[in-house]
Amino acid sequence: MSLSVYIYLATILFTIGALVVLLRRNTIIVFMGVELMLNACNLALITFSRMHGNLDGQVYTLFVMVVAAAEVVVGLAIIMSIYRARRSASVDDANLLKL
Amino acid sequence: MSDMPWLSIMLAVPALGALALVLMPRGFARAREFALGVSLLTFVLALFAGLEFIVGNSKMQLVEEYSWIPQFGVSFALGVDGIALSMIMLSVILVPICLVAAWDDVPADGSRRLQGYVAWILLLEAMMIGVFAATDVFLFYIFFEAMLVPVYFLIGQYGGPDRARAATKFLLYSLLGGLIMLVAVIGLYTVGPGGSDGFLLANLTGLEIGGLTEKLLFLGFFIAFAIKAPMFPVHTWLPHAATEARPATAVLLVGVLDKVGTFGMLRFCLQMFPEASRWATPVVIVLAVTSVIYGALLAIAQKDMMRLIAFTSISHFGFIVLGIFAMTTVSQTGSTLYMVNHGFTTAALFLIAGMLVARRGSRTIADYGGWQRVTPLIAGTLLIAGLSGLSLPGLNAFVSEFLVIVGTFQRYPAAAVLGATGVILAALYILLWYQKIATGPRPEDVASTTRDMTVREKFVVAPLIAAFLVLGFYPKPVIDLLEPAVTTTLQHVGVTDPAPTVTAEGSEG
């Protein structure tokens, strides 16, 4: 059994994350779907790091986590203000950005 | 003095004037006087520049050339031949007249509105000078498009009740043409010699591109110019825009701006794409004749006088295009002279009609009648302007219209004969209009205090009528100015005038 199973696992997690984004309407859950996709990528990066024997993958994982943290901060703030304005946590209710 | 950059100075003065007006504090009380002063200064500069111009020399003169964006081959190159100079002269004469005519268009209410109005007009003047003087195709394109901005705001901010729609329609039409042209401009560069001055007109004429490429490039330019001109069937923006615009704006729009279309056909279509021009001639001639007759017939049907004038212009532009594409010296000289004459004629028609509208408050022709008895001077000058519009001999438009017809006849007799029916129709639309406006008993619902022409308005009309008479009886200076440029154009196209079927020998001429 090779390390590729981790990659397959990452792929499955990524797909599920994407599905969450596509199918769930609760803003917070959608957001968690995004986090899940990021984490799936991280898993792959860690695995690649181990495969190739250098630390770049781990460094990038760290960076991704930092970026994700920043994203979470801003994203949740946006969710809060949307909720304040609309009394709703559904992504579908924020649909004014259109023609 | 001969190495003075005259054209750049003429371009800069009104532009800087416009900028200064914008920077002036809100409610600057002397905005109109300032703008008039700037435009008169430009006029004087143009006169000096004209003195430098050597009549009879067919080369580009007053040439300036600076490298601008060498990476793309764009230069800031200016220069004029007889046609361009005459169009610039027309612009610098009409702008002060329009400013005087537009004196009370926008109230001086302490806001920035008035400043903006005259500043846009000055900016437009700068653009007009630039577009006629540009000898770099890309620079020409820039001015061609940038011109839309002042006009858009002049119509859209200061126009009539339906101004927003009219301005948008105008902009969309012009942009459509302009974008098609942009494609052709870029395409032209790729077939040209390229390099850091690859857009210079001189480098792009006489390329002998040939084949489908040349036809496509020709079409790209021609469509833009046909929309601008405007020719049937892409004319519908003009009546709308001219109706909603202030008379002074309409004058600059129809009298000068639209000439860029016909000017472009001469300067770009014919010179750069001679083969394609000859290929397209039959279609263009048909369209031109259609424009003549169609414009005239529709002018007869109009109930709104500004629309009527707009349609007469479509008819007249048909003549101009007809003359250009008939490609004889006589017809093209006639066309270029027509471009000058039409500027004055339309200016007079729009401005005098504007005076009537200012007094009656209506553009509908049926609201008038008997105004010869209310404002005899306005009615009289309207008749003179109208007679110029129907090409009465002795007034300016006749010489040019006659030249176009007889010049066209030498090559396309049928087109000339059909086009000449425009002469009959012109009598109908002008005289029926005048009859409905001026004749009949004195209207009873008009206040007895309605004033005849004021001193300011006399200053507007007098130079125009003087121009009618001078150009009607002694057009020679202008023709001498235009003809060398026309001859050059025809050399580029490679056509020669048909000789008379009977070679006249020993004629005493």
Place this chain on the structure above:
Amino acid sequence: MSGGEALLFWVLGPTCVLGSLGLLFARKAVHAAMAMALVMVGLGIFYIAQYAEFVGIIQIFVYSGAVMMLFLFVIMTVGVESTTSSVETIGGQRIWGWLLALLFLGVAAFGLGRVTFPEPVGLDAAQTEGTVTALAREIFSRQVFSFEVLGSLLVIAVMGAMVLAHRERLVPRRTQRELAAERVRSNSFVAGKPAPGVYARHNASDTPALLPDGTPAAVSVPRVLVARGQEHPVPYRGIDPAGDTPETEDADLPAPSRSATTRGEQA
């Protein structure tokens, strides 16, 4: 991959997938968040198992600890109870979503299957002086610029969040004095609204106070509880409170016509 690691993978891997499926199917946001936390922890363990101890620890501490707590805070603010209907509103979204996701999975898995992965090198050589030291060397030498940029990104994000979360007051805050004056002027609740829960049997804020005639005063219940439907009904003169919503809300109002305005103000 040792046998122990394989065992770990086959136990923890399906757990993670289940957790993420929980995220996909959970009705309540809280449950989803808990499932998500599970996945995070699982992933952290995977990192550690793959010799990325530092990243794994960070994953568990920062992600599962801090970030997920943030999520939970938001969920609580927005409302634990707020569920969205499961009826899909965008036409074809569900079908197309599943279809494309499975297609993606198929294409990716098929692609992966055709890749020949090299023999794993292992990290022993790369982090001989320990994971943390090796990572620190990497970050503060080669990646120092990225690191600095990320630092400023974080600062900007924090400021952004502050700006977003901040609410500008549109009108100056009304003082007690003004509020009292207005109550007197409009002659509504001049003495203040009745406090809830004075009924002997229920000393809680979800229970309406009783007026002198024994009717419950709905206005005494905090409106947040009312909005959530959490107020506790009380029987009135033997009538079962559950099926009864007497118009007590307006009972205290001086005049029926005022009701609309007063309620509007309070809302």
Place this chain on the structure above:
Amino acid sequence: MSVLETSAGLALADPSAVRAIEATGTSALAWLLIALPLLGAGLLLVGGRATDKFGPLLATLLSWGSFVVGALVVLQLAGLGAEERSLSVPLWDWVTTGNLSVHAGLLIDPLSMAFVLLITFVGSLIHVYSLGYMQHDPDKRRFFAYLNLFVAAMLILVLADSYLLLFVGWEGVGLASYLLIGFWNHNPAYASAANKAFVVNRIGDFALIIAMAYMLYTYGALDYATVHGEAGSAATTTLTVIGLLLLLGACGKSAQFPLQSWLGDAMAGPTPVSALIHAATMVTAGVYLVARSQAIYDLTPDARLAVAIVGAITLLYGAIVGCAKDDIKKALAASTMSQIGYMMLAVGLGPIGYIYAIFHLITHGFFKAGMFLGAGSVMHAMNDRVDMRRFGALGREIKTTWITFGAGWLAIIGFPFTAGWFSKDHIIESAFSAPGWQGWVFGLVALLGAGITAFYMSRLFFMTFHGKARWEDDAAPHESPLTMTVPMMVLAVGSLVLGAVLYPTGVLTGWLEPVFGHGEAHESLIPLIGIQVSVFVLMALGVALAWLRYGRDEVPVVAPVGSFATRAARQDLFQDEFNETFLRRPGAGLVAGLEVADNDVIDGGMVGGTSRGLAGVANVVRQAQNGFVRSYALTMLAGIVAILGAVWVIQ
């Protein structure tokens, strides 16, 4: 000098323009002829109310000044040899471009000077008459300005040395005519009449422009010298086409069939205008044009025949219409048409007719102007009424008018030894001498026309001056002031004696022969004496019939319904109905239809359709832009799948 052999087999001199040498002496000042009245017009129009007081007088003086200059030039010309009476006065380089080169210049030759004298003399007389006639009009100044403008334009027309300059005068007189017909345009009908005149004339002008284009195409020039000098080198078809186009132009200006409809309405203008423009001078410009272009017509018998046919038709047309009109001015207008028909017929006959055409033109200028002025005097006496059925027995009340009108009447019916007799009889004789069937047809038509002319002019004369008084109650006939009667007297004398002065003495023939050459008549079909007798008999019959019906019998005050022929004639043989049905109404329909089409089809359909189509497409595509984040995410996923799939496929 070459002598051209024409189709008629006649010896012709060179066209006068070819021989022209630069003028010296008085003739070099010929530009003053035009400049003086033009100056008057300019001063009066620009000067505005400041010139109200002296303006009319100034205009009259300038017109007389022009006549004096003309007379001096004629004196100088008379002093030259017959072949040298052709001078050119170059003015300025007007239009020069490509192969077109037109210098504005004047051509002074016997033909143009004959016209100059007629125009300035009659014109000046009518200026004088107008001083009285327009005395109380508030816009008198404007009227005189227009009159001066007309004189100037008419002089440009006849003095021009090129077709282009002629065209300037041609349209100039059209403008003056338009302004003067519509002088009282507070009456909408008058304004319409002015428009009608201008527009109908424009059809002729259109033909003239095309004719000029064809000339330029053929000869490369527009001046008479080149065109006439080279006329023979062009193909006959070309000449015929040019000839026909010139004829159409002439028809417009001279109110010849089929462009005759405007003349009757043109009587809306003040009576002096009708006398000057629509009787004596402007309407004869067509005859001048054909006569001037003789070098072309000589070479194309077909076009000439067309001219003669047009003349013949109009001659009868006008005469028939004239029989039924009750409006004194319209009856005179119809008569004018008919008389110009005679002239056209004469010029259409070729060299044998030119001189007689010009002769008749001059005598007609006198007697018709005299009669129009007389009609004006009658209107002056009768409160501006024009209905002859309300006149009658005026001869006793306004004797001067009666006598002067009578002189004109005698002249027009061709009473022996009056001016009209000399000129008209010669045309009829020439008509009979035309070759082949043409001689019979044209001769008989001309003969018949003479009889009808006698009838309707006598009808007019008797209805107005004789019979019982049928005035309305408020009428108080009174003689006009001297300013009006003196010009009438002068013209009356001219009507009686001009023929005798000019023809038997050979003055006119001698004067015009250098221009037209010597036309030797064919053998006439009928002996000369036979023609003269039959003309006289017909005239007598016409007068007698008119006397019986309108002099002796009671004339009903209200016109009887009459036969179909009468009604047709009264309505100008349905010319306006024809125009209305076949030209104006379809035209109006077309124009209205186009307006709708422009809005709906071009703007709404083609252009609007394109924009609506684009908007429709955009509307469809816009649906994708639904604002739902999840939808957008779906498309992103689709993109990723597509890319992965593509990579896979490529590999």
